[in-house]
Amino acid sequence: MTRRLLILSFFILLSILPIALGRGEGSSLWIDFGGWGITKGGSVVAVKTGLRCLASASSMMLLLQFLPLHRLYTVLRSLGTPKLFIELIELTYRYIFVLEETAGQIRLAQISRLGYQGSLSEKFQHFGMLLSRTFILSQVESDKLYLGLQSRGYEDEGLRSSSHNSTESMNHFPLLQVKELSFHYEDGYEALRGVTCTIQRGERIALIGHNGAGKSTLFLLLSGLQSSWSGEVYLHGQLIHPQERVSLRQQVALVLQNSNYQLFTPSVEDEIAFGLKNMGLREEALHKRLEELLTRYNLAKLRHKPPHELSEGQKKWVALVAVLATDPEVLILDEPTAALDTLYTERVLDLLEQLHLAGKTIIISTHDMELASRFADRVLLMEAGKLICDRKAPDLWSDSILLKDKHLPQPWAWRTRTHQQAPPRPIRTELQQYHLPLFLSSETLPILLVGGGKGIWRKAQGLIERRIPFKVMAPALCDEFTEAARRGDFEWIPRAYTGISDVGEARIVILGIGDAGEELRFAQELEAAGYLFSLLSDATRGNLQFGATAHKEGITLSVHSDYRLPEITQQLKTVWSETLPDGFEARLRALSQYRQALQEATDEAERTRLRQAYDKLKESLLQDTIHDRTH
Numbered sequence: 082m083t084r085r086l087l088i089l090s091f092f093i094l095l096s097i098l099p100i101a102l103g104r105g106e107g108s109s110l111w112i113d114f115g116g117w118g119i120t121k122g123g124s125v126v127a128v129k130t131g132l133r134c135l136a137s138a139s140s141m142m143l144l145l146q147f148l149p150l151h152r153l154y155t156v157l158r159s160l161g162t163p164k165l166f167i168e169l170i171e172l173t174y175r176y177i178f179v180l181e182e183t184a185g186q187i188r189l190a191q192i193s194r195l196g197y198q199g200s201l202s203e204k205f206q207h208f209g210m211l212l213s214r215t216f217i218l219s220q221v222e223s224d225k226l227y228l229g230l231q232s233r234g235y236e237d238e239g240l241r242s243s244s245h246n247s248t249e250s251m252n253h254f255p256l257l258q259v260k261e262l263s264f265h266y267e268d269g270y271e272a273l274r275g276v277t278c279t280i281q282r283g284e285r286i287a288l289i290g291h292n293g294a295g296k297s298t299l300f301l302l303l304s305g306l307q308s309s310w311s312g313e314v315y316l317h318g319q320l321i322h323p324q325e326r327v328s329l330r331q332q333v334a335l336v337l338q339n340s341n342y343q344l345f346t347p348s349v350e351d352e353i354a355f356g357l358k359n360m361g362l363r364e365e366a367l368h369k370r371l372e373e374l375l376t377r378y379n380l381a382k383l384r385h386k387p388p389h390e391l392s393e394g395q396k397k398w399v400a401l402v403a404v405l406a407t408d409p410e411v412l413i414l415d416e417p418t419a420a421l422d423t424l425y426t427e428r429v430l431d432l433l434e435q436l437h438l439a440g441k442t443i444i445i446s447t448h449d450m451e452l453a454s455r456f457a458d459r460v461l462l463m464e465a466g467k468l469i470c471d472r473k474a475p476d477l478w479s480d481s482i483l484l485k486d487k488h489l490p491q492p493w494a495w496r497t498r499t500h501q502q503a504p505p506r507p508i509r510t511e512l513q514q515y516h517l518p519l520f521l522s523s524e525t526l527p528i529l530l531v532g533g534g535k536g537i538w539r540k541a542q543g544l545i546e547r548r549i550p551f552k553v554m555a556p557a558l559c560d561e562f563t564e565a566a567r568r569g570d571f572e573w574i575p576r577a578y579t580g581i582s583d584v585g586e587a588r589i590v591i592l593g594i595g596d597a598g599e600e601l602r603f604a605q606e607l608e609a610a611g612y613l614f615s616l617l618s619d620a621t622r623g624n625l626q627f628g629a630t631a632h633k634e635g636i637t638l639s640v641h642s643d644y645r646l647p648e649i650t651q652q653l654k655t656v657w658s659e660t661l662p663d664g665f666e667a668r669l670r671a672l673s674q675y676r677q678a679l680q681e682a683t684d685e686a687e688r689t690r691l692r693q694a695y696d697k698l699k700e701s702l703l704q705d706t707i708h709d710r711t712h
């Protein structure tokens with residue numbers, strides 16, 4: 082509250098300053114710049130105006146301490162306060178919030194770099210920097226907020242929309258098309274250079290490229306939020322001139338990367354109602370649609386919350402729903418899952434899947450290739466303002482050479498797929514009688530864990546410890562699993578396993594769904610198709626057994642008993658890991674370096690020296706560990 086008042090006083094001071102300026106005689110001026118200066122009369126008016134502003138703003142703030150904002154609006158509305166006035170309060174409130182948040186963040190940045198230390202004048206200087214920077218940044222932020230307003234149908238530029246083709250003829254044309262599209266920012270920077278591409282109805286497209294490639298700029302143009310491009314933009318085959326960009330805004334909605342720019346009203350329900358009002362809905366119809374959206378998107382409990390008090394995931398969700406409320410034909414999302422945890426990422430992906438099924442065209446930008454590979458059917462790759470690649474997703478993801486060349490990671494499923502084109506061969510039953518001392522590589526044999534309970538979690542822990550990638554298919558996860566999912570330790574597919582068609586690219590399947598009958602049925606399918614599998618409900622049934630494994634100091638120990646006695650194998654494993662000396666891995670690494678050097682050395686004297694050093698280190702290592710233990 083005090084900080085808000087301080088910031089507000091500073092801006093009131095700035096805005097009343099011009100009132101005190103004027104022309105006058107020497108005696109009527111406080112400061113005289115040759116007939117111009119701060120006039121005595123003007124100063125009195127300025128001070129009075131300033132005090133009045135401050136008093137009314139402070140009383141409003143005080144009121145807001147006790148009365149939630151949405152209640153205040155209800156009161157104002159019931160008193161018949163003009164709509165314009167209420168909207169003005171809404172925007173002012175939001176602007177003060179932007180100021181406060183910006184100031185708060187700069188202050189934190191100053192403190193974290195040992196700001197606010199030293200003499201009074203230095204402290205004063207730091208405070209001055211905070212205020213001036215707040216002012217500049219809040220201007221930038223309010224520009225972005227304005228984009229957020231426009232992306233949801235707010236119009237104040239008096240733009241004309243283009244004359245429409247008939248619906249029937251529209252379907253003959255691509256939905257969106259850009260030809261040789263270029264764009265310069267005001268400082269002259271050319272952010273887009275001759276981009277040409279066509280977007281058809283119902284497509285799911287991922288726009289990828291490194292920072293600064295021009296993705297957000299292209300999105301701003303496609304959604305009609307930037308003007309003065311050069312080149313051609315077509316919507317349903319109709320050429321759109323920059324002054325007709327409102328047609329783009331009506332059909333193409335953009336969810337900005339930073340949700341704070343998209344959310345500006347005092348409550349979640351007002352956020353959603355904003356777009357509905359811009360669509361022309363009023364009273365009963367508006368209320369009905371609002372309730373429908375709040376229920377469908379699970380926001381009823383948050384309806385009165387101010388958006389800036391929500392978590393990042395909740396903010397993104399509200400921003401997405403608020404944009405969907407306007408029912409756009411094309412939905413563009415700028416990095417939709419940046420800063421989201423696994424659960425919110427899945428929620429967003431599920432929603433996008435539903436929208437795709439409902440026929441929407443969706444374009445996302447992302448730096449997460451796993452996400453892009455899960456979402457998109459087509460991928461556009463940008464570099465330095467140019468579109469350098471436009472390909473079907475499988476085609477691009479399998480092109481490891483191009484991806485490597487562009488320093489983009491190949492999605493995991495595609496890295497492994499290249500090794501396993503051939504269908505798995507059935508495993509002959511007699512082979513199951515042997516315990517093969519093999520460490521299978523999950524790159525060539527991807528793993529799917531089915532189930533999200535504690536049993537499966539215990540198996541998963543060993544994989545996580547050794548950084549072996551795997552997927553988990555389960556409609557819900559136990560707490561430990563959820564925590565690991567949040568850390569991104571594995572890929573969660575949040576649905577129930579229904580049979581072999583769900584196995585995907587996996588070659589090893591561990592079943593732990595808690596229903597022995599079901600597990601057996603699934604196991605029979607897997608066995609017939611030649612997969613490696615294991616059942617938690619019946620350890621004797623699978624063709625793959627989990628031994629007790631421990632990974633420590635660069636060594637993986639796997640203990641397996643012929644008599645399937647996990648309590649014994651677990652104990653042996655624990656004893657081994659407890660007694661393995663610390664620093665063992667460093668000595669192993671040194672030993673391996675000696676061996677490598679020995680193989681490469683050509684000089685005989687050098688070889689002898691290295692051989693002696695190798696033998697000495699090996700002997701001391703065995704002495705300290707294995708010999709000691711066995712004697």
Ligand SMILES: Nc1ncnc2c1ncn2[C@@H]1O[C@H](COP(=O)(O)OP(=O)(O)OP(=O)(O)O)[C@@H](O)[C@H]1O
Nearest residue numbers: 266267268270272291292293294295296297298299
């Ligand atoms: N308002 C602006 N004024 C001047 N240059 C800008 C402005 N906004 C962006 N740029 C420049 O345009 C280029 C493209 O920026 P853009 O935000 O479109 O990239 P991007 O691919 O979305 O990057 P990121 O992945 O980091 O979000 C960058 O070099 C950036 O510095």
